[in-house]
Amino acid sequence: MAFFLETLIGGLMTGMLYSLVALGFVLIFKASGVFNFAQGAMVLLAALAMARFAEWIPHWLGFDSKVLGNLLAFAAAMVMMVAVAWLIERLVLGKLVNQEGVTLLMATLGIAYFMDGAGQTLFGSDIYKIDVGLPKDPIFLLDTVFQGGILVNKEDLYAAAIAASLVVLLSMFFQYTATGRALRAVADDHQAAQSIGIPLNRIWVIVWSVAGFTALVAGMIWGSKLGVQFSLSLVALKALPVVILGGLTSVPGAIIGGLIIGVGEKLSEVYIGSQIGGGIEIWFGYVLVLFVLLVRPQGLFGEKIIDRV
């Protein structure tokens, strides 16, 4: 039982981190109909920038405070992600308005290649560390109930808390601010939004910046967990089934999808994977999604797809 709970909690934590990456996908898809394959590359780029700026900025400015260094690095990385968002809108998406979904998808793949190359050229391609002071030591819960208690990683707890607060923050931003309302309007209907004077181009820059921000937070957390390296951009492939499971257009869906996949992955790996050779984490999420889609083709919380002739 203790072991089961431990696996369950581990799965929930991982799931929270998946949701963080998945959020970026959903935000961009909602507001511009682009399925952004470059989200993984954005996570890598943001994490690389964060890691390197945290090294460079104290060196340039000649101070020796880790907290200040991290803060400045975070700000610098955020500025860079906004610039990236602006460039993407200017150079790529603005010129691909009204193209088919698959063309846009391929364009974001092109962007992903470019970002992978550019990020590693600018910031180097070794493994870097991000140290934002998340505690690494494990804690034991419920040791009165079970013998030995349940081992939980403190770092995971903090990460999950950050992810959860980010989600709340984003929902509030979408719900209560003027910009958020504009974003939702654009998501509902591009043309109607434009006709009442919402500037589409600026909205897209904002959406991509917000996605850049979630990428930065995701990159920071994943980076401090696993180290910043090229394989970080593969996190996006883990987040894809999450997005599809929750529904491409639903923010809460991304969270719940993340939790389901995170838990399912860990439990299946432990209880089924050991029977058939292990490593089934890689495809479990996708196969799960396949079966869910057979019942609900739009994902769990997506808008119902209605075909008109």
Next chain:
Amino acid sequence: MLYRENGQFKTSYSRDQQIFPILQDRVGVGLLLAFALIGIPLLVQDDYLYRAILIPFLILSLAALGLNILVGYCGQISLGTGAFMAVGAYSAYNLFVRIDGMPMLVAILLGGFFAMVAGVLFGIPSLRIKGLYLAVATLAAQFFWDWAFLRIKWFTNDSSSGSVSVSNLSFAGIPINTPVEKYLLCLLLLIVFGLLAKNLVRSHIGREWMAIRDMDVAASVIGIRPVYAKLSAFAVSSFMVGVAGALWGFVHLGSWEPAAFSIDRSFQLLFMIIIGGLGSIMGSFFGAAFIVVLPIFLNQALPVLGKMVGVTISTAAVAHTELMIFGSLIVFFLIVEPHGLARLWSIGKEKLRLWPFPH
């Protein structure tokens, strides 16, 4: 002046329905085939050219052709192409190794058959799921087969390293060892499948696929069975992709690991058909040529260019710059010509018809 159809009258139905209705096209294609079949083996002696460019180009064109039938003609986006190539390669390998006296060609075609079965199986969700949701669902095939060929030892004939290899290739009793022979084998198969694909897409099946692609609800209203049309597209497509995969393993690589058919291969093939032109047989070839040659060209040209401006570029920097140029070229092509190189080709042909008097 040279490229006109004036005076070429079609006096029978069969002449009206030829693949190349214009005489100049027929002559051109005949010359091209003659050059590919006779000219290149006589003229090109450089092994590197065969191994690095010609053979990969032929095999990947075959795979792109198969994928184009599914994505370009039937409108079902697939990101699992690499997996179906892998199924083709590994089932051909198992048949070839486990059954004594199995002819290579039969093994390769049976590999295609097993890929077809896998394709139909993973195509079943397409009856419910559409568009981008389907694209992600096909990734399930990719990751599942990647895992299966890595972890299930039976598929790799219990080889300890996880990689498999084939030797003693022969075709109808003739051993296939030199690059020229391999090149000719691939070329012959590509011609057969190219002709097959061209005739399929202009037959009633092809028209059904296109109707499903353009508007599936409307297509089913006028009496096209979506189940039959979609699954037949998956079947034909994955058969060709599977044969291409078996060729990739047997002829091009010789010995391979699952990584040869990773998700990057799926993306690469999708790039080919998008840059070449969705829904165009010709486009598959253009796209394959572009994607095969571009990285090699960049790899060779960048250090030289660097030297010209007086900078030595390290191999890592070359790899990164390659990624950047590759990515931006793809975006550039999508912006400038979203319908692909095949569209440029047909515009060129239209222009040529009027040349030199534009009116």
